[in-house]
Amino acid sequence: MTTIKNVAVVGATGKIGRPIVDHLLASKLFKVTAITRDGGILRDFPADVTVREVDYNSLESLEAALQEQDALVSAMAFEAIHEQKNLVDAAVNAGVRRMIPSEYGNDLLNPKLAAFPIYQPKIAIRQRCERMAAKNPDFSWTTIHNASFLGPDWTLDFIVDVKQRKADIKDGGDVLFCATTYDDIAQAVIGILTHLEETANRPVRISSVNTTQNELITIAKELGATDGWDLTYSKTEDLEIEALQRWAKGDHSDEVIAMFINRAFIGHGWGGYFPVRDNDLLGIKGLNRDELKAIVKLAIER
Template sequence: MSIVVTGATGRLGRHVVDSLLATVPAASVAVVVRDGKKAADLAERGVEVRIADYGRPETLTDAFRAGDRVLLISGSEVGQRVPQHTAVIDAAVAAGVAQLAYTGILGGPDADFELAAEHKETERLILASGLPYTFLRNGWYTENYTENLAPVLAHGAVVANAGEGRIASATRADYAAAAAAVLTGPAGEHLNRTYELSGDTAWSLAEYAAEISARSGREIAYAAVSAEEHLAVLTGAGVPPFFAEILVDVDRAVERGALALRTGDLARLTGRPSTPLGVTVGEALAAV
């Protein structure tokens, strides 16, 4: 039996593997990746590397073993996730894995924005499969904002159509620590359970702009615009229209409070508070 992380060379997957290796022997961890070269450093650390591709079901035949505890990190190709996730679920069923954990989205079936649709369908498919499951419904990543500081600093503004909505975000490392806790817990402890994961504090984009100002020494404003204005800004900056529509729709959800849910599940699983917004902003500014 191994603890298996799919998509392990991605931005979340890397953090999950690091969290696992801090608590369990490398020999008990396996990763499923498309490009073995990108996982060479993990192999050097003693992690088993299995090559497979969500988009090529035939490659998943040997991705899992009976009794494995598997983390399915959701695919990054919006619009392709359902068939890709279906292939992983089918392979997990065929192998007889002991647990399939899935990184969904905060709110699950109650999430009412377009980006949630594929996550909701994936959860339905996992339930229908009969596999022992754990749903890790991740809230928004703080890095979704802090990784895009360059244009904010260049224009002196955070532009969004989120109104006064609040976001209970956490870092990828926070969510990864929760996933590692679920994968390494006593047998059965987290099976057939759902966790709504989010940060301890919900902040507004006006507060985010103020945090950047305080830490950078520059005057950064929050420019609250309409959905139509925001869409024009994004497409004018070169964001593909399909993705720009998704971002605008997410901001509408933020304004409705869809990403402000706080249950305390994240802190309970990790055993520590979530990373404060100011810490992540400070680290991002140091990297700019």
């Protein structure tokens, strides 16, 4: 049976990469190597992490960095997902047993999302992993689907800004979506690396909590944010139409990307709410309402 010891992490100081590294180190099960574009730039790499500088355009450089690595966890930035193409090939050539490509979002196996241009790079990387695993039995992959991040600094700005008391309510505000804390996503990575057979060559679907925009506003009001809310209303169907039109005309702005993402995770029947099947396997306990309330409180006070 394969045991994972050496783990390389791409994006080790990134938003989700850093919690992943911290949890890998805290588990004391792994030796962690950070793969970075430029080791010369001052970054806050955690102690106990070996740093290897790479050029994502050079297969040779990537293969050298991945020598003796059992697993590769990618937390590559959204705008650089395509950079993982060579990374997949190098991982296979270097003998990496498990790759977790950078996903950490909506369920991209939902066929409705397959048509969205913003998700094509992630879908292409997963398909490359599938092809590589079919040809190389020693190589395998897992993608993590957690729908929305859940943290005082993320969901609660993007979905409901409880600090500024501001939100654009989509589709009435009662559509359930999955949301996952950074800690639980990091736990999923550890769960995958310690349950290789059960998680081989498939997506895992996890969630800390299922919630709605209206529930988050209700919780904020319970915490004292009662007055002065600036609420606007939109339909995700309209967002999708506008986003597709603007994208076709070359508008790839953050505003358009956000329209696609909102359609994907709040649109009923799309990729943001799914049966959560892997929490137990991966050791994710999830949050009760009081714990969700504590995160909302942190976001209000931040």
